[in-house]
Amino acid sequence: MNRHIEAEEILTRVRDKSIKLDNKLDVAEVQLVFGQLYCRMKKLNQALQCFDRALQIRQEVTPTALPAIAKVLHEIAAVYFDQQQYQMALDHLRQCLAFELKSLPKTHIDIAQSHNSIASVLWYLKDYVQASQEAQLAVEIALHSLEASDPLVIRFKQLLTSISHCLKSENEKKLDESKSMPLS
Template sequence: MGEYSKALEYYEKSHKIYQKALPPTHPDLAASYNNIGQVYYNMGDYTKALEFSKNDLEITGKTLPPNHADLAFPYNWLGKIHRSMKEYSKALSYFQKSNSIREKALPEKHPYLAITYSNIGDVHRLMGDYEKALAFHEKALNIQENVECDPLDCATTYMNVGETYREMKDYTTALTYYQKGLKIREEKLAKYHPDLAVIYHNMSKLYFSTKKYSMAMKYVQQAAEIGEEKLSSTHPHLVEYRETFEKIREKQ
């Protein structure tokens, strides 16, 4: 629901009980570290997210065989955190570890494989290799459009594909994918969910690039409104929305 402070409060209460009641290598304790790490990630506190996700990996790595499907989860999360910290080679390394496990442990059309394919694709985009990015996103969509998946995961892939095409300056194709992702997120998420702000911001950047400043302003205002409601004032996403807002305002 994007209520991250409330989520954190409950996860921390739960975590204290687990720490008292369970042995230090219990899988439920690992899952608890992961839950808290995910909330910190969503709150934009990547250092804390990294700390908790590493605790998760440490326990999971000790208690599971090296190619167990569940070991892919902490690797995937560490990849996401390093990606947000702009440490792309580290992110890629973790995503590839996650992917390697999933390719061995899961059926070839499993929805979790699609998630790692899309994450790998997104890091390739950030590293400027658009051809590789699109190849991985295509593998992701080949699963997500043909197998029963969480629609929100599919929406993320659409958004990632849109970002790739936007950076390639193919704005028409980019817009098509953004609209697909936006439609799903608007249907599935609360009106003020931070994940909606992300895609509104992407739309704004696209319209800015095509010099449609009034449309760009409309979308960045929506993004900033959600960000101000749901995120801390120092959250990297909100900082970015404000920067985009200023750039558009100068052009107008």
């Protein structure tokens, strides 16, 4: 925990210096790092405040820096996911993906990561059909730039497999229920 406190003190000094120099982009970056630190410390509300501030500054100072804005939105979504606010996480991930699709090549790994994150949230929401589609997209996009043996591709495929098992179980359950219903 002492390392977290030391990091917090260092970041505070860097942020204060950036504020004095009126370097808003540095302040936004420090806020992002503060948010990541607070996530590690499990101080999720403080993390969310830092990420929101970083997002606000980025949108104000560099509104066309869409990948940087997308990165902050992804961090915010991760906090909401950790807080089990899955709909808020999904909303932020979809915003993130929209920015990435406007600014990155269609086969960029960040786009694959966003699809995979969306699939994870949809899985928790038990929307297995949509989750499966998102996970499949993540795998397909990742395979454009990574080898099938890459750990990220393997992780994406594992999620797709897990979702597929849930979807299969759900379909079997529905089939069993329909068989047990009396005919009118």
